[in-house]
Amino acid sequence: MLKFDRGRPIVINFNGKPVKAFETETVAAALYASGVIKFGYSAERHRPRGPFCMIGKCSQCLMRVNGYPHVRTCITPVEDGMVVEYEEGHDAELPLPTKEMLVKREDLEYDAAIIGAGPAGLSAALEASGMGARVLVMDQSPVPGGQLVKQTHKFFGTKETFAGMRGFEIAKMLTDKLRDRENVDVMPSTQVIGYFRREGSLAAFRTDGLGKYTLLRIRAKSIIVATGAMERSLVFPGNDLPGVMGAGAAQTLMNVFGIRPADEPLIIGAGNVGVIVAYQAVQAGIKVKAVIDIAKKSAAYLVHSSKIRRMGIPILMRHTIREAYGKGRVEGATIYKVDDNFHPIKGSEVDIEVDGVWLAVGLTPSIEVLELMEAGIKFVPELGGYVPLRHRNLETTVPGVFVAGDASCIEEASTAMMEGRVAGIAAAMKAGLGGDEHVKRMKEAIKWLDEFRSSPHYRRIREGLFKVTLEGGAS
Amino acid sequence: MPGLEEQRTLESGYVTLDDLRRHGNIPPDEVLESRAVPIFDCIEEIPCTPCRDACPTGAVIMPTMNDKPRVNWEACTGCTLCAQACPGLAITIVNIPFGKKVLKDPAKALVSVPYEILPIPKKGERVALYDRGHRYLGEGEVFSVIRSHKYGTVLINVIVPKEIALEVKFVEVIRDE
Known part of the structure; x- marks a missing residue:
């Protein structure tokens, strides 16, 4: 339902390779649009990391841009010929301002x-x-x-x-x-x-x-x-895999830049944010596998949750995530059901194939x-x-x-x-x-x-x- | 007052036709048979007033912003503006006399469904009909499409079997493989 005026096409350089971009995009959006979902590595274990918030609040999208370290790529507009590189762990030097910069x-x-x-x-x-x-x-x-x-x-x-x-x-x-x-x-x-x-x-x-x-x-x-x-994260194994992101981050990619962050995501959290983002994902041509929430009752307005239920998106209450897994990116997730005391119900685990896990668990x-x-x-x-x-x-x-x-x-x-x-x-x-x-x-x-x-x-x-x-x- | 029944509904994330009957959101049969009426799938006290503000005859009664909308069936003209304005896409317009009067087929009715997904169904296209929980109800035909410049939500007017008119809440274009 949206029209995107992405502006003039330009080219940036990412790790030595040319990447097409549009002048209205941020560096992170342009990279995501070209299929890059790995934005860096964790310092200690060198696990691949993806962007999380997309609005300049977290530090998951930091990269070296035109030689400057620790640049928040999600709020940095692209420029023709920009040089963007991964930073690795502790190798990145601190971005101390120099006299030439100020x-x-x-x-x-x-x-x-x-x-x-x-x-x-x-x-x-x-x-x-x-x-x-x-x-x-x-x-x-x-x-x-x-x-x-x-x-x-x-x-x-x-x-x-x-x-x-x-x-x-x-x-x-x-x-x-x-x-x-x-x-x-x-x-x-x-x-x-x-x-x-x-x-x-x-x-x-x-x-x-x-x-x-x-x-x-x-x-x-x-x-x-x-x-x-700022969007909250949730503790579970694999929560740092590229493809796990805030539901608001997915919303930014879809609605501001016209980019599909996943084809078949799982959304965690059935409050207003979770169900609204699920609805907008359907509008963007994305098949939402399910919206799950550990609570007994959804906190969303009934009118919002009704909108996605009538389109056939399941809302599974009393369900939560055990882990997200995949090689270098989210390829699946295990979810399970909880009882009245939020304890896992034995044998309720289900593996689902998803390529994104979007967290709508509060701010x-x-x-x-x-x-x-x-x-x-x-x-x-x-x-x-x-x-x-x-x-x-x-x-x-x-x-x-x-x-x-x-x-x-x-x-x-x-x-x-x-x-x-x-x-x-x-x-x-x-x-x-x-x-x-x-x-x-x-x-x-x-x-x-x-x-x-x-x-x-x-x-x-x-x-x-x-x-x-x-x-x-x-x- | 709805008790446990309501709890279960809220847990499932949508409103059922029974809920709506208990909340008085379905008009009496003589009203349904005589004119087009809006069906409000809106039974919670939430701060929201666009339906009331859009109504040209004051038929949507809502003394404060958190009151549930009530329709004065006598004052309502079935104009569809509330369905276009509702940010929750919660209102369908059910027009049962349309079958007899316009289509010359009393077994049919017209339902206006708010719609915001591309591609927008076109006049004459066959659509799959779904109820509030995405249960398949059968096929319908698009009679016309109302594009509102003021409110931005499209209404798809669909011809459906009269007996399921109150249940139709979502449509999907049937495309040949």
């Missing part, structure tokens, strides 16, 4: 600096800039939109969060709106690496091309951390920047793990630093957008902007979030939020 240095000043250009960050930028704030939005990926760019299904929710539109359409609409605003700078390929507490400024570097970096010092009256989340909030800032953090399993304490206006325990989206709690893109609005308004107010109508607007957004979360589906989220929400702040 070509520029910039000092920047904004009312609000936003880290992450996903649904939360973009929505925050729209609100804050609408109140007159000068806003910077940074993202480590070369393309803004966060994980909205791979969401091809129509969103649930209400008009306020663009229900009925597809995620990638929402990403385009939000970035188009921001582009028209003079008081907003969207800065892709930019990674925040430090925080100076005394002056409240951020250190970041922008990749302007391989070997061309700009070191940034960003002074901002308020900061919004909208860094999203972990990306809170590294908040840890750097020494924000108050608490372990709350209901929200996905370690998350920051926050007031109702999403201000953390560090004054002037706000959080929004999956970094605050693993939830939906709809709630990420609404949280982004709350944080955006609160951040602009912190910078001395806005008036009574903005207080009212923020209260409406908080009310919407409360109503959304009143669904029986979000009971655990409600319980989790109760543990991390502090008194005070606008509410």
